[in-house]
């Protein structure tokens with residue numbers, strides 16, 4: 001039997017309707033159709049071919065990406081694609097490039113932080129790509145601490161302009177995507193100075209390059225920051241360095257929704273919180289959570305298919321060896337990641353709806369849910385990116401030696417993905433933001449009832465004193481038992497930290513001293529959100545034979561896997577006995593055996609094309625070995641029998657007639 005037959009057999013074992021699961025994964029039939037159509041459009045167009053990328057040099061790779069982006073823009077216009085379709089098209093092209101910044105950051109920054117007048121002027125230009133923008137916030141010496149940025153924007157009364165300046169080397173903008181070579185404009189974050197007074201960091205629209213010949217404008221020095229981790233991964237993007245030498249922009253190019261500077265040089269703070277200036281980061285963090293489920297599902301799809309094809313040991317009487325997916329150790333590493341991909345998918349959908357709700361409230365000048373939205377996006381961004389980065393690397397290991405080949409698709413995926421733990425808010429820094437929110441919520445509880453994702457803190461009294469009543473492994477197959485366990489763990493960890501901080505005379509000192517515990521408490525809170533969201537999703541109608549049942553299994557796998565992994569927390573907070581923790585682990589093993597027959601069908605439900613996976617190991621048809629061989633033969637080193645350099649550097653060594661004694 002060949003890999004092709006193995007996967008065919010695996011697909012026959014499925015206990016649920018795969019087509020219906022595809023819809024459940026996508027969110028709706030319409031969402032599935034749009035994504036499916038765009039995936040096929042990209043996969044079937046030779047312009048979007050990706051297999052030559054690993055052999056290209058940086059310049060060729062960059063140019064090739066520009067070519068694809070230009071062609072994609074033509075398709076978007078020629079085919080009159082909707083915004084949603086265009087988003088999926090860019091996603092399936094699968095190469096980071098300047099358009100990510102244009103659509104995910106530049107346009108949202110204009111939308112979220114521009115005044116109505118500014119939006120009327122700049123949005124049409126950006127939306128039709130007459131200008132190309134980036135988001136220039138981070139500096140050489142300042143990233144996480146936005147208030148610490150050094151770039152200055154000084155108001156000049158006489159000319160009614162701002163003077164944008166980089167006073168030091170360390171104030172150079174450093175990292176913004178698309179900035180080195182493509183962007184014509186940037187939203188530049190700088191410290192506003194009026195008459196010698198500092199008014200905090202604000203965003204300014206600054207033109208970097210001529211719209212005539214693309215040359216840099218006077219006073220602007222811009223370039224690429226150099227190659228990044230991994231070959232192809234992020235090196236298709238021109239992350240840049242940018243310095244300003246007293247560049248002048250009109251006053252009306254400061255983003256003026258949150259605060260304004262008048263012609264007279266008066267600083268006016270609107271009635272909206274200053275944190276709205278951070279709104280672009282909040283909206284991108286939500287996109288990043290959604291991207292996590294895509295990247296993890298991709299790695300899991302590759303590792304699961306390959307695990308069903310790969311056989312090692314266990315052959316009896318010359319029969320086939322055991323499929324590695326049947327090893328319990330393989331299952332215990334792989335299936336939690338499969339479950340996590342679904343969990344992240346559902347929590348990203350939920351986060352999107354939370355974001356929509358917050359946006360509507362902001363329009364109505366209701367800012368009450370902003371802190372919670374910030375904590376949720378920051379925390380979930382941190383949780384999902386960390387788990388996804390680790391998960392991709394685990395999938396590489398699950399594929400043994402072949403996982404290390406570029407043709408497995410996993411090394412490039414990892415290299416592309418891992419900076420998500422850093423950009424848009426470094427993960428630990430983000431978890432500390434969650435901790436601030438939680439500690440504040442606890443401290444305000446005497447006069448303010450916690451709501452939303454923090455509402456369980458309002459049930460602190462029972463949660464502090466309850467004990468788990470699970471007695472058998474089956475008792476763990478109960479959503480309320482699971483939620484109660486996660487709520488209790490989170491509440492107890494948060495309250496413990498809060499009480500210890502309260503003992504410090506200086507609360508900030510206490511917060512800093514307890515920061516490692518606070519990060520763990522925040523993680524517990526965020527895991528509770530993911531688990532509860534999964535459970536809530538299962539309360540909705542999910543059509544299709546066996547679909548809901550399969551998702552229920554995955555939901556329990558996700559929750560009990562976390563419980564097992566963090567059992568130290570659950571035991572230390574005194575909610576569980578070691579016997580109950582052990583019962584959870586027993587149940588987890590039983591659940592793995594329920595996932596096993598459905599594993600291939602579950603990864604098929606992601607509906608990933610072979611083009612998107614770009615993995616010989618993850619091919620839909622399972623024809624792994626012949627294609628691995630074929631991919632290897634295509635390596636440029638195999639172009640000739642005698643490689644360049646052999647005659648020059650190896651032959652002379654082989655031909656020298658040295659005696660051993662002379663060595």
Ligand SMILES: CCCCCCCCCC/C=C\CCCCCCC/C=C/C(=O)SCCNC(=O)CCNC(=O)[C@H](O)C(C)(C)COP(=O)(O)OP(=O)(O)OC[C@H]1O[C@@H](n2cnc3c(N)ncnc32)[C@H](O)[C@@H]1OP(=O)(O)O
Pocket residue numbers: 090091094095096100101104135137138143144145146147177233275276278279281282284287288291370371374412413416422423424425426429433436437440
């Ligand atoms: C195989 C190859 C495959 C290739 C595939 C390619 C496919 C490509 C597809 C791509 C798809 C998706 C990806 C999306 C695009 C991603 C592009 C990524 C580009 C990256 C861009 C960036 O990184 S931009 C820079 C980001 N920078 C940051 O995030 C900085 C982080 N720092 C901060 O946010 C703040 O400094 C921090 C919050 C840490 C502190 O702020 P500060 O003002 O000092 O505030 P505090 O004093 O701590 O707090 C004051 C109060 O404000 C509250 N608060 C803080 N932030 C917010 C907020 N955002 N909203 C609301 N409230 C906020 C805080 O809680 C305090 O509240 P309190 O009540 O007073 O306690």
Ligand SMILES: Cc1cc2nc3c(=O)[nH]c(=O)nc-3n(C[C@H](O)[C@H](O)[C@H](O)COP(=O)(O)OP(=O)(O)OC[C@H]3O[C@@H](n4cnc5c(N)ncnc54)[C@H](O)[C@@H]3O)c2cc1C
Pocket residue numbers: 101135136137138141142143144145174175176177234239419422423424425426427428429432
């Ligand atoms: C691929 C990529 C693309 C990017 N694109 C852009 C872009 O388009 N535009 C843009 O403006 N920026 C961009 N960035 C920059 C990115 O936003 C920053 O790197 C990120 O915000 C982290 O900041 P930093 O590099 O200053 O890390 P640092 O904050 O210096 O982190 C270093 C270490 O210090 C720790 N640390 C920092 N502060 C604290 C604290 N208060 N408490 C405890 N520990 C702390 C962190 O946990 C980390 O371990 C990009 C970065 C990458 C890697």
